[in-house]
Amino acid sequence: MTAAPSTPSNAQDQPNPQNIVIVGNGQAGIQLVDSLRKEGYAGTITVIGEETHFPYQRPPLSKDFMAADKEPKPLPLRAEKFFTDNDVDSRLGVQVTSIDRAGHTVELSDESSISYTTLVLATGAANRELNVPGSDLQGIYGLRTLADAEAVHARLDTVRSVVVIGAGFIGLEFAAAARKRGLDVTVLEYADRPMARALSPVMGNWFAQAHLNMGVDLRLGEGIASFTGGGSVDSEGGHVAAAVSTTGETYPADMVLVGIGVIPRTELAEQAGLAVSNGITVDSAMRTDDEDIYALGDCANYPSHHAEARTRLESVQNATDQARHTAKSILDTHDAGRDYTELPWFWSTQGDLRLQIAGIAHPDDETVLRGNPDNGKFSVFCFRNGRLAAVESVNQPADHMAARRILAQERNLTPEQAADLEFDFKAYSKAAAAGV
Amino acid sequence: MAKVSFHHNDGNVDVLEVDPGTSLMRAAVTNGVAGIVGECGGQAMCATCHVYVRPEYLDGLPEISEDEEEMLECTADPRDEDRSRLGCQIKAGEGFDEIEVDVPASQI
Numbered sequence: 001m002t003a004a005p006s007t008p009s010n011a012q013d014q015p016n017p018q019n020i021v022i023v024g025n026g027q028a029g030i031q032l033v034d035s036l037r038k039e040g041y042a043g044t045i046t047v048i049g050e051e052t053h054f055p056y057q058r059p060p061l062s063k064d065f066m067a068a069d070k071e072p073k074p075l076p077l078r079a080e081k082f083f084t085d086n087d088v089d090s091r092l093g094v095q096v097t098s099i100d101r102a103g104h105t106v107e108l109s110d111e112s113s114i115s116y117t118t119l120v121l122a123t124g125a126a127n128r129e130l131n132v133p134g135s136d137l138q139g140i141y142g143l144r145t146l147a148d149a150e151a152v153h154a155r156l157d158t159v160r161s162v163v164v165i166g167a168g169f170i171g172l173e174f175a176a177a178a179r180k181r182g183l184d185v186t187v188l189e190y191a192d193r194p195m196a197r198a199l200s201p202v203m204g205n206w207f208a209q210a211h212l213n214m215g216v217d218l219r220l221g222e223g224i225a226s227f228t229g230g231g232s233v234d235s236e237g238g239h240v241a242a243a244v245s246t247t248g249e250t251y252p253a254d255m256v257l258v259g260i261g262v263i264p265r266t267e268l269a270e271q272a273g274l275a276v277s278n279g280i281t282v283d284s285a286m287r288t289d290d291e292d293i294y295a296l297g298d299c300a301n302y303p304s305h306h307a308e309a310r311t312r313l314e315s316v317q318n319a320t321d322q323a324r325h326t327a328k329s330i331l332d333t334h335d336a337g338r339d340y341t342e343l344p345w346f347w348s349t350q351g352d353l354r355l356q357i358a359g360i361a362h363p364d365d366e367t368v369l370r371g372n373p374d375n376g377k378f379s380v381f382c383f384r385n386g387r388l389a390a391v392e393s394v395n396q397p398a399d400h401m402a403a404r405r406i407l408a409q410e411r412n413l414t415p416e417q418a419a420d421l422e423f424d425f426k427a428y429s430k431a432a433a434a435g436v
Numbered sequence: 437m438a439k440v441s442f443h444h445n446d447g448n449v450d451v452l453e454v455d456p457g458t459s460l461m462r463a464a465v466t467n468g469v470a471g472i473v474g475e476c477g478g479q480a481m482c483a484t485c486h487v488y489v490r491p492e493y494l495d496g497l498p499e500i501s502e503d504e505e506e507m508l509e510c511t512a513d514p515r516d517e518d519r520s521r522l523g524c525q526i527k528a529g530e531g532f533d534e535i536e537v538d539v540p541a542s543q544i
Contacts, residue, residue, distance in 0.1 A: 079465065356481075397506040
């Protein structure tokens with residue numbers, strides 16, 4: 001912390017924001033534009049995106065976008081007409097290079113500057129990069145932007161064997177899509193189970209088996225040690241030909257997809273002297289330690305009501321709900337308090353498996369199964385200190401939606417009820433949501 | 437191409453020509469049809485592309501999946517037992533060449 005947290009604001013003390021500048025035009029930034037206008041904000045809005053492409057949705061890029069049967073098209077976050085109708089100054093292909101907090105201006109890479117009354121950092125995250133020997137060979141891809149996805153999709157038509165580094169959501173979504181195209185897929189994961197950071201051990205282990213059943217050669221406890229090149233492409237430094245794991249195994253690789261997590265984009269905030277700790281530190285209203293600067297989405301570290309800890313989440317839900325909240329914080333139009341308390345939820349589509357998560361699971365939660373894992377339709381209920389904390393569901397959307405209702409209302413149920421298929425969880429959740 | 441008409445509460449209508457295989461949600465979001473959000477990108481996770489299909493176009497539409505069924509119970513505007521669908525689950529050329537839907541007043 002470089003400064004004391006700002007005190008909760010009071011409508012009368014706040015100047016009416018006239019010039020809002022948003023850095024980042026992903027899900028969080030664009031939802032914020034939408035919400036500011038819906039809240040009645042009539043001042044100027046500038047939204048700055050470093051990619052040249054119009055704002056688009058990222059989640060489909062590792063899923064539907066990788067299918068073989070069509071020319072993939074990105075899904076826009078909003079139509080072009082949205083920006084003109086809402087009088088938004090959308091700057092594409094330009095970066096913010098620095099923030100002058102005292103002068104209330106940002107400098108851009110095109111050497112222009114923009115003044116702000118309120119600045120919002122919706123800078124997202126960047127892929128973590130590998131630095132093992134051979135990481136700079138051709139044919140090694142990350143998957144985050146549309147440009148990444150287009151490059152990978154184009155390459156998939158010409159390859160036989162794919163090695164995926166990291167069994168997280170992106171890696172496994174991609175692995176399942178590549179298997180569906182009939183490719184040989186190896187996944188190297190350093191941890192002893194997939195998605196270990198986000199899932200209960202029981203669900204992680206179930207997914208490991210499910211991927212093996214799909215024909216994915218999932219190697220757990222085996223990280224990447226190096227890549228070796230071949231002479232197939234006349235590029236500088238050569239093209240990847242194989243991946244060598246930490247146990248010394250060699251896997252042929254016509255291409256490699258790296259999905260080893262992300263790093264929040266905090267460099268601007270750090271340069272400007274804002275508090276940063278695994279993301280840009282914000283309060284429960286999404287405000288940084290500068291009262292005129294907010295941060296939200298993947299790049300923001302906020303006090304999570306449901307996790308009961310400071311948290312940084314990477315999800316559509318987190319980005320859009322925080323954007324709606326931030327708009328109200330900026331305009332001081334909160335009617336239900338300034339504390340952000342939305343329930344986190346997530347999903348991942350891996351082949352025919354649809355994983356849905358409500359709440360935030362911890363690896364040491366007590367877990368109870370509802371339904372039969374052998375049928376491929378079941379849920380894991382995670383309890384912490386005797387309270388329901390999270391529910392993970394596979395192909396069981398009714399459980400997921402019921403869990404969202406229960407957790408949002410902070411209602412509890414017993415592990416015995418959770419496991420009992422005679423117990424009508426859906427009806428119970430609806431009664432809870434109705435306040436019964 | 438299929439013809440898709442989005443009717444708004446104020447009487448305005450957006451009429452789109454849509455490529456086969458393209459969902460109503462994608463067509464609406466791409467063309468800036470007000471009131472259709474598609475927050476989850478067409479994964480039947482968010483119910484922000486809720487539409488009311490006009491009765492004469494209901495026949496022949498694909499059945500409501502388990503995922504869609506659950507989300508239809510969570511729409512911002514009340515579900516109509518017969519007419520409510522998610523726009524992301526209805527695709528041009530799959531059961532219709534022409535369709536008319538009413539856009540709900542709210543999606544969130």
